[in-house]
Amino acid sequence: MKRLTIIGGGASALMLAAQLDTKKYSVKLFDKKKTVGRKFLVAGEGGLNLTYNTTLDDLIDQYFPRAFMAPVISQFTNQDLVTWLKSHDISTFTGSSNRVFPEMGIKPIEVLNKITAIISAKEIEFQLDTKWEGWNKEGQLCFEHIEDVASDIVVFALGGASWKVTGSDGSWKNCFEKQGLRVKPFQAANCAFEVDWNENFIAIHEGKPLKNIALSFDNQFSKGELNISKFGLEGNAIYPLSRRIQEKLIEGENVVIHLDLKPTMTIDQLKAKYKRSRQAKVTGILSKDLNLDRTSIGLLKQFCDKNTFSNPELLVPTIKSVPIIIKSAGELDEAISTIGGIALDELDEHFQLKKIPNSYAIGEMLDWYAPTGGYLLQGCFSMGFVLAEYLNGLINREG
Numbered sequence: 490m491k492r493l494t495i496i497g498g499g500a501s502a503l504m505l506a507a508q509l510d511t512k513k514y515s516v517k518l519f520d521k522k523k524t525v526g527r528k529f530l531v532a533g534e535g536g537l538n539l540t541y542n543t544t545l546d547d548l549i550d551q552y553f554p555r556a557f558m559a560p561v562i563s564q565f566t567n568q569d570l571v572t573w574l575k576s577h578d579i580s581t582f583t584g585s586s587n588r589v590f591p592e593m594g595i596k597p598i599e600v601l602n603k604i605t606a607i608i609s610a611k612e613i614e615f616q617l618d619t620k621w622e623g624w625n626k627e628g629q630l631c632f633e634h635i636e637d638v639a640s641d642i643v644v645f646a647l648g649g650a651s652w653k654v655t656g657s658d659g660s661w662k663n664c665f666e667k668q669g670l671r672v673k674p675f676q677a678a679n680c681a682f683e684v685d686w687n688e689n690f691i692a693i694h695e696g697k698p699l700k701n702i703a704l705s706f707d708n709q710f711s712k713g714e715l716n717i718s719k720f721g722l723e724g725n726a727i728y729p730l731s732r733r734i735q736e737k738l739i740e741g742e743n744v745v746i747h748l749d750l751k752p753t754m755t756i757d758q759l760k761a762k763y764k765r766s767r768q769a770k771v772t773g774i775l776s777k778d779l780n781l782d783r784t785s786i787g788l789l790k791q792f793c794d795k796n797t798f799s800n801p802e803l804l805v806p807t808i809k810s811v812p813i814i815i816k817s818a819g820e821l822d823e824a825i826s827t828i829g830g831i832a833l834d835e836l837d838e839h840f841q842l843k844k845i846p847n848s849y850a851i852g853e854m855l856d857w858y859a860p861t862g863g864y865l866l867q868g869c870f871s872m873g874f875v876l877a878e879y880l881n882g883l884i885n886r887e888g
């Protein structure tokens with residue numbers, strides 16, 4: 490049997506291990522942490538959003554670069570993931586926002602335990618608390634505290650570079666660069682963005698949500714919720730724009746996003762309501778007739794001059810498009826995911842590293858992006874599954 494080493498124990502590695510044919514491979518999984526799946530559990534803290542229930546085309550549209558991710562997602566889709574989980578006694582349900590979660594009552598740790606039980610039942614050995622540190626001169630794998638390991642095939646699934654506490658710290662970057670691979674700098678994705686709030690506004694509205702709003706930036710649009718923090722804005726409405734915002738910030742461009750506080754109404758509808766109002770004060774019209782909450786009105790006040798605020802012809806269009814200047818992105822370590830990592834042109838179509846024979850890389854350590862909404866875990870699970878299928882077939886093909 491060929492020796493197959495998996496390094497990393499996150500979502501992508503666990504799916505790979507669960508699907509590998511252990512009649513063909515003797516598999517060992519290393520992780521530097523004492524337990525696997527720590528980021529998976531962190532993801533579960535806010536509700537373990539496993540995937541998104543939509544058509545395949547819509548699902549694929551969420552990934553960047555599309556050309557790299559489309560074949561991966563097509564080979565193991567959202568429906569395939571739900572079926573796979575169900576076949577392993579993990580039922581799921583689709584929430585009102587089309588996000589897919591484990592059935593009520595199934596905790597993230599139970600999902601993780603079920604997946605690790607599948608792996609253990611296949612007699613795959615976990616070697617935990619063991620950090621991979623590179624290669625020796627003979628090309629064997631070097632780990633902290635143990636002897637170098639010879640392996641026929643190696644799969645790296647070392648994660649991105651946020652939430653270091655989970656083990657995903659990106660410290661593997663140098664090891665690959667020493668081998669001549671191009672590793673792109675990590676950047677926060679699905680993260681908070683800095684806004685220069687007016688002191689009075691933030692004193693009153695810190696921690697408040699802006700619900701059912703829409704955002705636009707650079708011809709990209711998103712809907713959802715924003716949370717106002719001292720630092721700026723975060724939440725599922727801004728995450729889908731995060732890759733594009735980051736790109737522009739890094740290019741040194743001024744970034745202005747536009748916030749639509751009333752996405753279900755047109756400017757004409759809002760103007761008509763405004764005209765019909767019997768309120769004497771503008772704030773009264775905004776709250777009573779246009780149903781804007783205190784935070785939305787406070788925000789309008791911060792971003793409008795007095796002339797605009799008192800003139801409905803100017804104010805109403807602004808309600809549909811409040812310009813907010815973004816100063817910077819939030820801390821890398823606090824981001825839900827990162828972009829950057831191993832450049833995709835370092836891989837062939839089977840995730841094999843072109844410069845390191847018989848070595849593969851999957852998961853967030855590669856330079857791809859998806860917004861929150863279950864797309865990240867789906868992407869990682871799809872890569873793990875697709876690579877397992879390929880490696881299982883490889884032995885047949887080689888005889």
Ligand SMILES: Cc1cc2nc3c(=O)[nH]c(=O)nc-3n(C[C@H](O)[C@H](O)[C@H](O)COP(=O)(O)OP(=O)(O)OC[C@H]3O[C@@H](n4cnc5c(N)ncnc54)[C@H](O)[C@@H]3O)c2cc1C
Nearest residue numbers: 497499500501521532538621648656657852853863865866
């Ligand atoms: C707060 C938060 C909430 C999230 N919520 C969701 C969500 O609801 N839905 C969703 O789809 N996604 C979510 N995500 C993202 C998702 O969890 C990740 O994209 C996914 O877990 C990445 O999986 P991975 O297999 O690439 O790597 P990871 O899960 O990051 O695992 C990498 C593993 O490699 C190990 N490792 C690293 N370096 C070494 C080394 N040198 N030697 C040995 N081992 C090493 C680490 O210890 C770690 O166990 C969330 C993320 C965060 C931070």
